[in-house]
Amino acid sequence: MSWLDQVTWNADGLVPVIAQDADDGRVLMMAWMNRQALEATLATGEAVYWSRSRQRPWHKGESSGNVQRVRSVALDCDGDTLLLQVEQIGGVACHTGRRSCFYRQLDDGQWRVAEPVRRDPADMYGGRNSE
Template identity: 90%
Template sequence: MSWLDEVAWNADGLVPVIAQDVDDGRVLMMAWMNRQALESTLTTGEAVYWSRSRQRPWHKGESSGNVQRVRGIAMDCDGDTLLLQVQQVGGVACHTGRRSCFYRRLDDGQWRVVESVRKDPAAMYGGSNSER
């Protein structure tokens, strides 16, 4: 059995992946991978996800330059979720220009923005937020 066969892929052949900053443990983003993306991630040493909206592999940072250098890959006890420990190049993981995609917190029944924009998305993507 291949290590890829141990992953519990969903009906669409995907597995959820959480990207975590290797230095401080901050959760940066959640995305999906298929077998090809996971193999490419291992081969290149940089995060490659599966874009469900574009139906193609997505090398994180291909548009923005904010690549994720993979420092470790772990699988949960059920084999149905992966954790990537990454070094986030450029300090921005979110297409909104923030460090983390988890920049809103529930506070008294309202979602509040708790993290400021670090890089202008228009500067990263040439006017479109296409990387996701």
């Protein structure tokens, strides 16, 4: 059995992936991969995800320049979630221009923005709002 066959893919052929900063452990984002994206990630050494909205592979940083260099890939105990330890180039993982996609914190029943924008999304995407 190949290592790819040991991943439990969902009904759409996808697996959730958490990207974590390899240096300080901060969770940067969650995305999805299909088999092709996982193979491309290992082949290139950079994170390649599956864009559910565009229905195509998405090389993280292809438009923004905020590439994720993969240092390690781990599979959880159930085989249904991947963890990437990454070096986040440019210091921005989120399409909103923040370091992490997890920038809102629940505070007294309200979502509070707890992380500043580091880079204007218009500068990263030329007027488009995501990668």
